[in-house]
Amino acid sequence: PEDIRVYEFAEKLKRPMSDIIKVLFDLGMMMTKNDFLGADEIEILSEEFGVEVTIIDPKDEFNYVEEAKADEDPNAVERPPVITIMGHVDHGKTSLLDAIRNAKVTEGEAGGITQHIGAYTVSQDGKDITFIDTPGHAAFSNMRQRGTDITDIVIIVVAADDGVKPQTLEVIKLAKESGKPIIVALNKMDKETANPDLVKGQMAEHGISPVDWGGDIEFVPVSAKTGMGIDDLLENILLTAEVLELKANPNAKAKAAVVESSLEKGRGPVATVIVQNGTLKIGDHVVCGAAYGRVKALINDMGKNIKSVAPSHTAVTVGLNEVPPAGEILMAMDSDKEAKEYALKRKEYERNKELSKSTKSSLEDMTAMI
Numbered sequence: 001p002e003d004i005r006v007y008e009f010a011e012k013l014k015r016p017m018s019d020i021i022k023v024l025f026d027l028g029m030m031m032t033k034n035d036f037l038g039a040d041e042i043e044i045l046s047e048e049f050g051v052e053v054t055i056i057d058p059k060d061e062f063n064y065v066e067e068a069k070a071d072e073d074p075n076a077v078e079r080p081p082v083i084t085i086m087g088h089v090d091h092g093k094t095s096l097l098d099a100i101r102n103a104k105v106t107e108g109e110a111g112g113i114t115q116h117i118g119a120y121t122v123s124q125d126g127k128d129i130t131f132i133d134t135p136g137h138a139a140f141s142n143m144r145q146r147g148t149d150i151t152d153i154v155i156i157v158v159a160a161d162d163g164v165k166p167q168t169l170e171v172i173k174l175a176k177e178s179g180k181p182i183i184v185a186l187n188k189m190d191k192e193t194a195n196p197d198l199v200k201g202q203m204a205e206h207g208i209s210p211v212d213w214g215g216d217i218e219f220v221p222v223s224a225k226t227g228m229g230i231d232d233l234l235e236n237i238l239l240t241a242e243v244l245e246l247k248a249n250p251n252a253k254a255k256a257a258v259v260e261s262s263l264e265k266g267r268g269p270v271a272t273v274i275v276q277n278g279t280l281k282i283g284d285h286v287v288c289g290a291a292y293g294r295v296k297a298l299i300n301d302m303g304k305n306i307k308s309v310a311p312s313h314t315a316v317t318v319g320l321n322e323v324p325p326a327g328e329i330l331m332a333m334d335s336d337k338e339a340k341e342y343a344l345k346r347k348e349y350e351r352n353k354e355l356s357k358s359t360k361s362s363l364e365d366m367t368a369m370i
C-alpha cells in the first residue's frame with residue numbers, strides 16, 4: 001500500500017488531485033502530489049470517496065525512477081543520495097556505518113568528533129552522501145509504512161564469512177519491494193574464512209545477481225575492521241545516485257523526515273531530520289504530525305550549531321512542543337498560527353482514531369462475552 005503516490009491515487013479515482021489533498025489536509029495530513037500514501041490514508045480516502053481499494057503489485061525500480069523524473073520541479077537542483085544500510089544481525093551494519101564515518105570525518109575535522117544523531121553526511125570526491133545511522137530494517141519499514149520514503153539507495157551488508165541468513169532474506173525482500181537500487185557490501189573480507197563467491201552464489205539464488213556474473217547488482221568487498229573497500233563502496237553509491245538524477249529545490253518551503261527523536265534535558269523535544277526538499281532554517285514555523293513549534297536551534301552531525309539545513313542533509317531540530325515519532329514529516333509553515341492549526345487538527349484526528357479503536361475493541365470484547 002505504501003507504493004502509491006497521491007497523484008497516482010487521484011488518477012486512479014479520476015478525481016482532481018486537489019480533492020484528495022483537501023481530504024487529507026482536513027485531517028491534518030499535509031501531503032503533496034508526490035508523497036506516498038500509507039495504509040491509514042488509503043483507508044480514509046477510500047471511505048471518503050466510497051471506493052474499494054485493491055492493492056496491486058509494487059512497481060519495479062525503473063518505473064519508480066521514471067516517475068520521479070517526470071515530476072521534476074523546474075527549480076530543482078542535484079541533491080545528495082540518502083542511504084540505508086540493512087543486513088543480518090552481526091554482519092557489520094554498525095561497524096560499517098562507523099567505519100565510513102571515521103574514514104571521512106577525521107580528515108578535515110579536528111578531533112573527529114563522532115556524535116550519534118541518527119544520520120550523518122560524508123564527502124567523497126567532493127560529493128556528499130547521507131547515511132541513515134539507525135541501521136536495521138525495522139526503521140526502514142516503519143518509515144515506509146508511514147509513507148515516509150527517504151531512502152534513495154539500499155546497501156545490503158552480508159558477512160563474507162557467514163553468507164545469506166534469515167534476516168538477509170527479509171532485507172532482500174524489503175529492498176526489492178521498495179524498488180530502490182541495491183548495492184551489496186560483502187563485509188568482513190579481512191577474515192581468512194571469507195568466501196565471497198559462495199555468498200554471491202547464495203545471493204544470486206535469491207534474485208540478487210552480481211554484475212561480474214552478468215547480473216545487475218554491484219557487490220563491493222569491504223572490511224569495516226580495516227577500512228578496505230570503503231572508498232569503492234562510496235564511489236559505487238555516487239555512480240548509482242548519478243543514474244537516479246536525484247533533485248530537490250533548495251528554495252522551496254522545507255519538508256523533512258524525522259529519523260530519530262527524543263526528549264532531552266535542557267533542550268526539550270528534539271528530532272533528527274533529513275531534509276527532503278527546501279531548506280530548513282532557524283526561525284521556521286514548523287509542524288510535525290501533532291507537534292509544532294519554531295526552530296530554535298539546528299545542530300549538525302558534528303555537534304555544531306548551524307543556521308540552515310539543505311536538501312538531503314541532516315540536523316537535530318530543537319523547538320518542537322512535543323516529541324514526534326520517527327518517520328513523521330516536518331514541514332515549514334507560513335506562520336505560527338498555521339503550524340499550530342495543523343498540529344491541533346492532527347491531534348484531533350489521532351484522538352478520534354484512538355477512540356474508534358477502543359470502541360471497536362470493547363465491542364469485540366462484548367461479542368466475546370456473549
Ligand code: GDP
Binds near residue numbers: 090091188
Ligand atoms: P551489526 O549487528 O550488523 O550492527 O554488526 P556489528 O557492526 O555490531 O558487528 C558484529 C561483529 O562483527 C562485531 O564484533 C564487529 O567487531 C565484527 N565485525 C564487523 N565488521 C567486521 C569486519 O569487517 N571484519 C571483522 N573481522 N569483524 C567485523
Ligand code: MG
Binds near residue numbers: 093094095135
Ligand atoms: Mg548494529
